[in-house]
Amino acid sequence: MAKPVLMDFFAEWCGPCHQQTPIIDQLKEQMGNQVEIRKIDVGVDTAETRQYAAKYDLQFVPTIVIEKDGVLIKKLVGVQDLGTLESILKPLVEQ
Template sequence: MAVLTITKDNFQKEVLESAQPVLLDFWASWCGPCKMFSPIVDEFAEEREGEVKVGKVNIDEEPELANQFGIMSIPTALVFKNGQAVESAVGVQPKERLWDMTK
């Protein structure tokens, strides 16, 4: 499963109603560290295929979602379990940390 693009329109279905844990990467095109984080998130998505759903939220296109979760720094990784945001990490994270967050 490829990394999903999450928007306010599919957020309910793909994230809140997801049976699997979901990891979201909040990013923007002008953010250097986001570029560094993106391939790590992609690799993580590949490794956890079928176990963890991974999505990216472009905060310029989805300001409502960024606002709703109080994102004030990017990249931010946010983990959802059973429709609840349970853990977040600000800044570029090593892949191992993403594993820990979704255990």
């Protein structure tokens, strides 16, 4: 089975996104390579970011999307704390 993927959708101009960044960095330190973490700047208008915005119905940043084996597990809007993210990801890693 594939490892879970956490996608952090952010924009450079977004204040709360800057609050989320150190939490994501800490999560990466604690979970290591058990989780794939992708940071996606949706503040830059590209075909790829428009595709993500449509697929995940992104209306606000920061938004965190967690998938496992291509299946959406959770979509979280707003700044999320480390405990919340770990509580979602740890059971996915142990599967």
